[in-house]
Amino acid sequence: MGEITLRNFVQTKLQIFCDRLASCNTFEDLHDFIEGLRGLFEVEHAVYHAANRKGEPFAIVTYSNDWANYYEKEKLYRVDPVVLNAFQRFHPYDWKSLSWDSKPARLMLVDAIDGGVGNQGISIPVRGPNGELSLFSLSHTASDEYWLRFCEDHMQMLLLGAHYLHQKARSIEHQGVNRLYTTLSPREVDALTYLGTGRSRSQVAEHLNISEHTLRVYIESARFKLGALNTVNAVARAVSNGLINI
Amino acid sequence: MGEITLRNFVQTKLQIFCDRLASCNTFEDLHDFIEGLRGLFEVEHAVYHAANRKGEPFAIVTYSNDWANYYEKEKLYRVDPVVLNAFQRFHPYDWKSLSWDSKPARLMLVDAIDGGVGNQGISIPVRGPNGELSLFSLSHTASDEYWLRFCEDHMQMLLLGAHYLHQKARSIEHQGVNRLYTTLSPREVDALTYLGTGRSRSQVAEHLNISEHTLRVYIESARFKLGALNTVNAVARAVSNGLINI
DNA sequence: TATCACATACCCATAAATAGCGAGGGTGTG
DNA sequence: CACACCCTCGCTATTTATGGGTATGTGATA
Secondary structure (H helix, E strand, O other): OOOOOOHHHOOHHHHHHHHHHHOOOOHHHHHHHHHHHHHHHOOOEEEEEEEOOOOOOEEEEOOOHHHHHHHHHOOHHHOOHHHHHHOOOOOOEEHHHOOOOOHHHHHHHHHHHHOOOOOEEEEEEEEOOOOOEEEEEEEEOOOHHHHHHHHHHHHHHHHHHHHHHHHHHHHHHOOOOOOOOOOOOHHHHHHHHHHHOOOOHHHHHHHHOOOHHHHHHHHHHHHHHHOOOOHHHHHHHHHHOOOOOO | OOOOOOHHHOOHHHHHHHHHHHOOOOHHHHHHHHHHHHHHHOOOEEEEEEEOOOOOOEEEEOOOHHHHHHHHHOOHHHOOHHHHHHOOOOOOEEHHHOOOOOHHHHHHHHHHHHOOOOOEEEEEEEEOOOOOEEEEEEEEOOOHHHHHHHHHHHHHHHHHHHHHHHHHHHHHHOOOOOOOOOOOOHHHHHHHHHHHOOOOHHHHHHHHOOOHHHHHHHHHHHHHHHOOOOHHHHHHHHHHOOOOOO
């Protein structure tokens, strides 16, 4: 049976969106796909942006190379309210609703419009299991009225499409990467969970009503299963893989 | 302008969904709302399940008190594939697509159907900014064909509805409480990231070209920001909140 | 201009985790 | 009936982490 696909219950545009997406197998394909969205939605620009708070984000854009390179070189994603806000929200948002008050943000805005980015924009954040965040955005030059109408008309398919796009990007990213497929025993889960909440081994042992030595066995076997070097690593991996919840 | 509402671009059922939801101000209201979904979607049960690292999950269910209490008392959410899988996915999933192979899962399944849960179910996970996870589920007793059709017909509105529901639950939960959105400094991120990969403090310090003592300051300030009790807890929380990636 | 967050550096005593050895009983599957 | 895996308990020695201090310079921000 497998995961439910979205293909069967969407109207034309989203259907086209999904059909095109389905045929993507590489990031180059995905780039072409994103390019194609300009025509599909009749907007100037489309962006897929995958962010993890720390490092250099990965992005597929339709902007000019000049602007894209400048953006990346200047690490503007650390300033860009569109990106920063994504970390605090889970709902789609119009770029107008963001706070452009800070000095660097205002500067960026001027550069951005200069660089060909439209004056209107909408972003849909999609969060994956590991706190990974992708951002699907459309940008256009238009009046507020036109843009509001556009957002209203397309919100549904954008939300669905963003999910689907993120799923595809993930599947491409994890191609060939043998994802950790581990199951922890209940006691191992207990052990790592309570360790993850900051308790010491002795406290955890007491909490679980077992000896500290027994607890240690669980930690070690969990560490072995997860291929972790130490407890910190084991807990981090377990959380990262959704095996435990802190 | 503010956040874009979904109310303007949805069909009847979702419109009703949103209208009803909009008038909810407390968790009691939300419970009534969830109850009302049974009629709206013509299914036997609806569930809103919010899981956060705090431990005990919060759930609003339409199941019998017997089953709900049993489920909570036995901490079946630690076994329930429906819940566990939510931590690994971000797309809606049919309960049939889950792995029910493990012994506790099979036992639970028998108890669940005995407890009035339908043989079919669908869940839509929605992730919030801080790694918080909510799960919106519908359950029904029906044939595979019927249920597949139901899912196809309702997928869109369920995905949208789940987002909206999560937003509402969040707004009720955080009424008056201004939640602390932690930001880690780049160095703190570095420190926790490398610690999370299993390196010792001395190794991390060497890797970052700083003294171990400096590193310790980062760890401590990160711990303070995250309200963590120790390094393990800090790394776990950072991973859980999507602040670092292992 | 004053303050605050950040990055950097150090000492010392104690608490905690790890590595290296052991052992036995239970349960379920091929 | 093995075999694998889970749960339970023990010791010793060494390495690492933590918490208590103190201090300087820088850059941004208010």
